[in-house]
Amino acid sequence: MPEGRAEVLTPVIVLVRPQMGENIGMAARAMANFGLSSLRLVAPRDGWDEEGDVRRIALDVAVGASEVVEQAPCFETAAAAVADCHKVFATTARERGQLKPVLGGDALAAEALERGSAGQRIAILFGPERTGLSNDEVNLADAIVSFPVDPAHASLNLAQAVGLVAYEWRKAAEGAAPPFSFDPATLPATREQAQGFFDQLVVELDAAGYFLIPDKQDIMRRNLINIFHRIGMTEADVKTLRGMVSALAQGRRRRAKL
């Protein structure tokens, strides 16, 4: 399929000997949140029967990501799970005395994106909750992935670790921009609109006796205008602020008449 080359291959997440169905489900959910769908399992501790408890719990916990769990193939060994992969990364919380490059999550994501775009299949191995990957499983990998955890409290939950990899993948794949932003249709007020408000403000403040000391009038006016500049006012903001100033000034006049 030469057209397959045009698509970016997303990384394969491999959970090696996971202990709990909850964590399989939470990992799948974290993956789906950030656009990953290829999950592989290696010998879950309590089995992976079609009708078994572990699978049922994983599906329950996955919520909207149950498809990720349903489609996950199960292997007997980590070596079998990564047999068709071109590059393998092992996540470990501690140094393993194996001389391999050590990458953070962002460097991993950059490499996975580059290789995935070139049609290479990347696998990332995650070990069992308590013990992590065995040394032989780490030995399957080209490089190690580790997160900058506080050594005093290093107990990264399995699904949290999968979530960080998925999050970094999506940041790399989609760019770091958040999913929404200022409405680009919302234009800042023009200088003329802003100046119209400032003029109104100065007139009303002057009428209210705000500028008591003539020598200080200019600096007071400039300071005030700079405060409003920091808002980055839109056209709508200017209308709101003009209304606010009018209400304050007219209310004062009304009270003065009573």
Add this chain to the structure above:
Amino acid sequence: MPEGRAEVLTPVIVLVRPQMGENIGMAARAMANFGLSSLRLVAPRDGWDEEGDVRRIALDVAVGASEVVEQAPCFETAAAAVADCHKVFATTARERGQLKPVLGGDALAAEALERGSAGQRIAILFGPERTGLSNDEVNLADAIVSFPVDPAHASLNLAQAVGLVAYEWRKAAEGAAPPFSFDPATLPATREQAQGFFDQLVVELDAAGYFLIPDKQDIMRRNLINIFHRIGMTEADVKTLRGMVSALAQGRRRRAKL
């Protein structure tokens, strides 16, 4: 306390009306993993009694981070929880029609570090699991924080979201380097050591009749050497490889003598 200024103030994580003790505990654990300890609660759905179930579950789930849970003050409103904070960020999964800057996790962390280093207290609000923050709670914030979730599967777990903020904070505060790396005492092999191995290899291959076509000898030798260069050999690697080649070559000679 002028000396307090020298310390970086770490961000305050505010869980607003959290529904489940499990998520409070998991959030505390995620915080501790990445060096955050200041947690505040606002009106947990099922209470926060000293002897109550919610608190007990949160402490159980927090594992090594129970201190974070124990020290978390509880407020009646989000406004009260952030009253002493200098800058407030609201996490939301969707656009709220409130014109505020929208930051990703990395931009948030950079700003939190800059302000924290200047002695400013930053708060980050997280809403209830199902509904997220109310519009009035979002209105407390100077800016919005959002993660680049896949719109088709946007159901970021509360503790996952807290974990991403904590992870980005630590990346910013500690630099992106993973917590361990190559042992800097492990020097690459010198060129002389590497060349000694290559010479041995070529001599042994030549003796074994590897270079059948004299015209191709140079290119075969160069290709082979480049493969070994890619290892980035250490002194110990060179010794291991020399032993490997010797064993292969001597084994062949031994067999030849039989």
